[in-house]
Amino acid sequence: MTALSEWAERYRAPLYIAKRILSGIPTLLAVLTVIFFAIRTLPGDPALAILGDTATDASIAALREKLGLNLPIWRQYLDFLGGLFQGDLGTSLVYGRSVASELLRVLPYTLSLTLASIVIGTVIGVPLGILSALHRNRFIDYATRVFSLIGFSFPVFYAGIMLILVFAVWLPWFPVMSSSVDGTIIEKLRGLVLPAVAGSLGLIAMITRASRSSLLDVMGDDYIRTARAKGLTERTVLYRHALRNALIPVVTVIGLYFALIIGNSVLIETVFTRPGLGSLIIGSLDNRDYPMVQGLLVTYAAIVIVINILTDLTYSMIDPRINRA
Amino acid sequence: MSILSSATVTMTRAFRRNIPSGLGIILFVTLCLLALLAPIIAPYDPIEQSILSRMKPPSGEHLFGTDTFGRDMFTRALYGARVSLTVGVVSVLLGMTIGSVLGVVAGYYGRWVDPLIMRAMDVLLSFPTLITGIIIVALLGPSLTNVIIAITFTLIPKFARIARAPTLAVKERAYVEACRAMGFSDIRIIVFHIIPNILTEVLVMASLWTANAIMIEAGFAFLGLGVRAPTPTWGGMIREGFEHIFQAPWMSIFPGLCILLAVLSLNLIGDGLRDALDPRLKQAKDMG
Numbered sequence: 185m186t187a188l189s190e191w192a193e194r195y196r197a198p199l200y201i202a203k204r205i206l207s208g209i210p211t212l213l214a215v216l217t218v219i220f221f222a223i224r225t226l227p228g229d230p231a232l233a234i235l236g237d238t239a240t241d242a243s244i245a246a247l248r249e250k251l252g253l254n255l256p257i258w259r260q261y262l263d264f265l266g267g268l269f270q271g272d273l274g275t276s277l278v279y280g281r282s283v284a285s286e287l288l289r290v291l292p293y294t295l296s297l298t299l300a301s302i303v304i305g306t307v308i309g310v311p312l313g314i315l316s317a318l319h320r321n322r323f324i325d326y327a328t329r330v331f332s333l334i335g336f337s338f339p340v341f342y343a344g345i346m347l348i349l350v351f352a353v354w355l356p357w358f359p360v361m362s363s364s365v366d367g368t369i370i371e372k373l374r375g376l377v378l379p380a381v382a383g384s385l386g387l388i389a390m391i392t393r394a395s396r397s398s399l400l401d402v403m404g405d406d407y408i409r410t411a412r413a414k415g416l417t418e419r420t421v422l423y424r425h426a427l428r429n430a431l432i433p434v435v436t437v438i439g440l441y442f443a444l445i446i447g448n449s450v451l452i453e454t455v456f457t458r459p460g461l462g463s464l465i466i467g468s469l470d471n472r473d474y475p476m477v478q479g480l481l482v483t484y485a486a487i488v489i490v491i492n493i494l495t496d497l498t499y500s501m502i503d504p505r506i507n508r509a
Numbered sequence: 510m511s512i513l514s515s516a517t518v519t520m521t522r523a524f525r526r527n528i529p530s531g532l533g534i535i536l537f538v539t540l541c542l543l544a545l546l547a548p549i550i551a552p553y554d555p556i557e558q559s560i561l562s563r564m565k566p567p568s569g570e571h572l573f574g575t576d577t578f579g580r581d582m583f584t585r586a587l588y589g590a591r592v593s594l595t596v597g598v599v600s601v602l603l604g605m606t607i608g609s610v611l612g613v614v615a616g617y618y619g620r621w622v623d624p625l626i627m628r629a630m631d632v633l634l635s636f637p638t639l640i641t642g643i644i645i646v647a648l649l650g651p652s653l654t655n656v657i658i659a660i661t662f663t664l665i666p667k668f669a670r671i672a673r674a675p676t677l678a679v680k681e682r683a684y685v686e687a688c689r690a691m692g693f694s695d696i697r698i699i700v701f702h703i704i705p706n707i708l709t710e711v712l713v714m715a716s717l718w719t720a721n722a723i724m725i726e727a728g729f730a731f732l733g734l735g736v737r738a739p740t741p742t743w744g745g746m747i748r749e750g751f752e753h754i755f756q757a758p759w760m761s762i763f764p765g766l767c768i769l770l771a772v773l774s775l776n777l778i779g780d781g782l783r784d785a786l787d788p789r790l791k792q793a794k795d796m797g
Binding site: 336348455466469 | 628644647724732747762780
């Protein structure tokens with residue numbers, strides 16, 4: 185074995201990680217380019233949008249000059265990329281503050297909503313999947329499958345509205361609006377429950393299905409037969425041997441659903457009048473606040489690309505064979 | 510003919526043994542018929558307002574109650590089905606066709622074509638589906654055509670990925686090589702030998718994505734980005750109803766149930782198809 189291949193063998197895992205992270209860069213650059221040009225084709229003149237219909241031609245021209253809208257498009261593009269690398273996403277036309285600081289203000293709301301949905305999805309989905317697999321083709325299995333099919337078919341905003349109707353209007357257990365996002369920790373958590381449950385329905389369904397079918401798959405494998413043949417109890421076989429492998433697909437499901445839940449937050453935040461990326465993008469589109477829309481798209485794309493890389497890496501850590509591919 | 514017949518045979522076989530997907534088909538066909546016959550069976554006019562019967566709860570007279578303008582919600586739900594089903598079916602047909610062609614071309618030609626097409630698809634997949642759709646509708650303006658364009662656009666990369674993977678496998682098979690050796694044109698090989706082999710997989714995804722497309726359209730309408738009022742849409746009806754959730758909950762409940770039923774029927778169909786076509790799942794079933 186040459187020194188080079190020995191080195192490559194030893195550092196296979198870190199090399200894979202580095203390669204996977206670097207592979208995100210060209211996609212990110214292409215995404216940034218698409219965002220830049222898409223924003224510039226949105227209807228309406230940003231200068232006119234800021235100054236309103238009563239603005240004079242001279243003041244519009246002056247503002248266009250100030251915003252750099254008169255520069256050639258390639259100069260604007262380079263300025264945009266240069267600014268991004270310094271963490272500068274421009275200035276909001278509506279708030280007058282930097283886009284980055286506004287994004288950082290609302291990001292925790294969307295991330296906490298997303299993470300809470302994932303936690304609920306996993307905590308309910310995995311046990312349901314196991315239960316369903318263990319009682320295969322019996323009542324519990326059918327009931328779970330019907331439940332997950334319905335959960336999967338519920339539009340997220342409709343789920344939110346029905347949760348409000350039942351648990352905030354008819355049974356006043358939770359606040360109607362997530363206005364308590366600024367209160368104490370307890371109030372914040374109470375305000376998070378209904379939105380997070382609404383966001384988790386589809387995920388519960390997917391995790392239940394994934395863990396059910398992969399547990400059924402794994403239970404037929406040779407090593408499980410061996411474990412049983414050794415005389416281990418069914419409980420040990422299940423918890424020590426089968427579950428560990430059966431849960432790998434759940435990681436993929438969570439990774440795949442992350443982008444969906446982040447996207448769905450637009451609807452959930454609208455229903456529960458919560459602050460966040462979603463309600464910000466709707467408001468910014470209404471106000472033609474294009475620097476803000478641009479910043480939001482960059483944030484969404486960055487989150488999705490990072491999550492895709494993380495999912496791949498987690499997967500390769502659980503199953504080291506992937507590094508060799 | 511032969512392309513369709515192989516897919517049809519597989520699908521008929523799939524459905525014959527699967528009660529839930531049969532239910533799904535019955536439900537979906539019923540919804541389509543109701544939408545189609547809306548002008549004949551609807552008891553009222555979907556747009557005409559009647560101030561005297563504002564926000565009436567469900568009754569024999571108004572099955573789903575009335576809205577803030579006194580319009581019959583049942584009539585509006587029937588007409589709303591037209592928008593939802595049209596958007597779902599048309600955008601998936603377009604997205605499936607364009608996406609599959611791109612995926613097959615990428616997989617079949619390889620070399621520089623494959624990375625070029627697939628990187629472009631990666632860029633589209635770097636945004637949450639709903640966000641891409643919202644930006645496109647904002648770019649083009651809210652209308653039925655633009656909602657269809659927006660959803661089609663978000664579906665293209667998904668179908669491209671689904672179509673590419675089996676193409677890569679099929680093009681290496683001996684019979685495709687034999688076709689090439691006999692001097693068949695690429696188009697002929699793709700149409701008669703590649704597409705029949707990937708069609709079933711693409712169709713399963715199509716049924717599941719029609720369900721999603723209906724949910725996305727409803728989401729747009731709920732956000733006020735859908736087809737303009739007074740045209741009834743399920744999402745738009747929920748949007749109006751949500752403002753009066755305390756006084757008139759039926760205004761949001763019934764249109765939501767319509768979406769749920771439509772989505773459920775398509776998911777049942779898609780699940781049945783997938784179960785029948787995935788040999789791994791079938792094996793697991795036989796074992797149990």
